[in-house]
Amino acid sequence: MNSTAPDAGSYDPAARLLLAKCAPGLALGLALSFAISLTMFIPPLYMLKLFSDVTTSGSIATVTGLSILALGAVLLFCVLDYLRHCTYHRLAAWFALRLGEQMLEPIAARALDRSETATGLIGDVNLVRDFVSGGALTAGLELVWTPMFFFALFLLHPYFGWLGLASGAGLLTLAIVNELLTRRAAAETTARAGAAYREIGSALNFPETLEAMGMLRRLGGRWRKLNLAMITANIRCAHRHSISMSAAKGLRMSLQIAVFGGGMLLVIDQSASVGTLIAASIILVRALAPLEQLLDRWRLWGAAGGAMRRLSKALDMPPRIVRGTMTLPRPCRSLDLKRVVFVPPGSRQPVIRGVSLHLEFGSFVCIAGAAAAGKTTLLKLIAGMWVPSAGALTLDGHDTHSWNRENFGRHVGYLPQSLQLFGPSVRAAITRLSEDTSDQVIEAARRAGIHDAIGRLPKGYDTDLDTALPLLSDGQRQQLAIARAFYGSPALLLLDEPDASLDQAAAQALAASLRAFARQGHLVLVSSHRTDMLRAADTVVLLDQGSVLKIASPRPVSQQRELPLQAIPEMAPTPETVEA
Numbered sequence: 001m002n003s004t005a006p007d008a009g010s011y012d013p014a015a016r017l018l019l020a021k022c023a024p025g026l027a028l029g030l031a032l033s034f035a036i037s038l039t040m041f042i043p044p045l046y047m048l049k050l051f052s053d054v055t056t057s058g059s060i061a062t063v064t065g066l067s068i069l070a071l072g073a074v075l076l077f078c079v080l081d082y083l084r085h086c087t088y089h090r091l092a093a094w095f096a097l098r099l100g101e102q103m104l105e106p107i108a109a110r111a112l113d114r115s116e117t118a119t120g121l122i123g124d125v126n127l128v129r130d131f132v133s134g135g136a137l138t139a140g141l142e143l144v145w146t147p148m149f150f151f152a153l154f155l156l157h158p159y160f161g162w163l164g165l166a167s168g169a170g171l172l173t174l175a176i177v178n179e180l181l182t183r184r185a186a187a188e189t190t191a192r193a194g195a196a197y198r199e200i201g202s203a204l205n206f207p208e209t210l211e212a213m214g215m216l217r218r219l220g221g222r223w224r225k226l227n228l229a230m231i232t233a234n235i236r237c238a239h240r241h242s243i244s245m246s247a248a249k250g251l252r253m254s255l256q257i258a259v260f261g262g263g264m265l266l267v268i269d270q271s272a273s274v275g276t277l278i279a280a281s282i283i284l285v286r287a288l289a290p291l292e293q294l295l296d297r298w299r300l301w302g303a304a305g306g307a308m309r310r311l312s313k314a315l316d317m318p319p320r321i322v323r324g325t326m327t328l329p330r331p332c333r334s335l336d337l338k339r340v341v342f343v344p345p346g347s348r349q350p351v352i353r354g355v356s357l358h359l360e361f362g363s364f365v366c367i368a369g370a371a372a373a374g375k376t377t378l379l380k381l382i383a384g385m386w387v388p389s390a391g392a393l394t395l396d397g398h399d400t401h402s403w404n405r406e407n408f409g410r411h412v413g414y415l416p417q418s419l420q421l422f423g424p425s426v427r428a429a430i431t432r433l434s435e436d437t438s439d440q441v442i443e444a445a446r447r448a449g450i451h452d453a454i455g456r457l458p459k460g461y462d463t464d465l466d467t468a469l470p471l472l473s474d475g476q477r478q479q480l481a482i483a484r485a486f487y488g489s490p491a492l493l494l495l496d497e498p499d500a501s502l503d504q505a506a507a508q509a510l511a512a513s514l515r516a517f518a519r520q521g522h523l524v525l526v527s528s529h530r531t532d533m534l535r536a537a538d539t540v541v542l543l544d545q546g547s548v549l550k551i552a553s554p555r556p557v558s559q560q561r562e563l564p565l566q567a568i569p570e571m572a573p574t575p576e577t578v579e580a
Contacts, residue, residue: 025087036080036142039080040077040149042073049062050066054066088133095132096125099311124308128311140294143291146287146290150164156283175295196229248295264277330411334358335358335359335382337392338392340393341388351377352378362518364517365523365538366541367526367527367543368541372545374543374545375543384400384408410488412491413495414485415496417527421480425461427462429480431484440487445483449510474501479506493525497528499532514533536554539553540553540554
């Protein structure tokens with residue numbers, strides 16, 4: 001019916017395999033639909049027997065027996081329908097769990113690439129789940145058995161059979177017309193709704209800005225404009241859909257007239273009985289019901305088909321980075337960058353240009369530079385989020401980007417520039433969603449300087465994160481994220497602007513903590529421009545437009561003053577690598 005309906009043949013191997021594993025559940029649903037379709041013959045047969053046999057025999061016992069059998073069939077219908085719905089719900093839950101699990105990596109990949117479809121894929125998984133558990137799938141499976149009802153109509157009388165086929169063809173024609181009329185309007189509605197929710201939702205994430213600068217009224221005007229465009233497109237689509245639905249209702253009413261009018265002529269001609277007429281009316285309604293339901297729910301089929309194609313495309317895409325499977329030992333020697341160049345996806349200009357460094361464990365390295373100098377990108381490359389476009393980046397001789405992520409994550413602590421905290425509780429936010437209750441949690445919090453603040457929360461480390469965050473300042477939230485990076489005493493610590501929201505005392509304490517952490521044999525890399533952090537570091541790497549401009553070492557403590565970076569004495573550089 002719908003040109004956008006799901007087509008398993010167009011899916012990639014991973015999606016087809018997942019659909020194949022759904023086959024037993026779909027087969028059970030199809031079998032239950034067949035059994036339910038058989039029970040739907042009971043009411044017309046009951047009517048047929050009443051009007052053909054009971055009216056002539058006048059037997060009360062026959063009426064009683066037929067009624068008991070009919071009620072038994074109704075009870076069987078209820079049981080089978082319940083089992084079918086349970087099958088759909090379990091199938092939808094299984095499908096969503098398996099599909100959601102497989103989609104995590106593609107979703108994360110799109111988030112790293114700043115793709116707009118990243119969150120949309122989560123919605124697609126939920127959309128497919130709702131489709132499987134809803135009535136749209138029921139109509140599709142019942143449609144398979146519709147020819148059985150048309151055959152029964154021909155058995156009653158050819159007139160009823162041809163009338164049923166003509167009505168089915170009429171509904172199918174309406175479905176095609178409905179698709180042609182509404183396809184573009186439906187796509188426009190979806191696009192405008194997505195644009196409105198993204199723009200307004202993004203603005204509402206910053207209520208302080210809206211409130212402080214009096215932007216709520218202008219935001220409301222913008223919302224009205226976007227919402228009006230969405231509603232206009234939706235009304236246009238709904239009006240066109242209503243044409244098909246009204247025509248379908250008119251066809252149904254005309255069908256009833258044709259059934260009883262033509263059927264009565266057959267009764268007068270003694271070619272059929274009144275029971276046959278009533279039975280044909282019931283069977284015809286049942287035969288056309290799946291077509292009417294599909295016409296009414298065409299958008300669900302189209303949406304589910306589009307969602308499956310998007311999910312299939314995401315599953316079919318090659319991985320951003322080919323990861324290894326071997327578990328590697330904890331790194332303990334050095335991090336090496338040799339003429340590393342990186343060109344971001346979709347760009348032609350490199351943001352990292354020929355960076356070469358040799359950094360040994362036990363060192364505290366600070367990466368400095370102006371905005372857009374490449375500090376964040378360099379840390380992401382070291383963390384293995386991206387693959388260098390040229391050159392080599394290794395940790396103890398192994399490429400960081402090809403390192404098994406779970407294994408790599410146990411040895412690395414990372415703090416992104418944008419604050420990202422998640423988990424059910426403060427403890428889970430620090431332990432990276434694990435259920436660890438050991439002293440490592442407290443140790444990480446102490447190193448980050450947030451332990452005392454956590455102790456003042458309603459339930460301490462077990463406080464719900466949603467409850468805790470409003471009670472913490474921006475600096476304390478950043479310290480909580482730093483504690484997560486410290487958790488597990490990682491061999492490599494990568495912190496992007498960890499002191500951005502900290503006051504001077506907290507920044508000095510963090511610098512001292514990082515220096516002490518490095519002295520324990522860890523490698524600490526921090527991007528920062530604050531003097532306290534620069535002077536605490538063993539080595540300062542100054543970046544400019546993606547290139548290493550200067551490698552420097554801070555002055556001894558006795559000579560420390562508020563000096564700009566340019567005043568820090570340089571180390572003796574080598575042509576390509578510098579040892580820290």
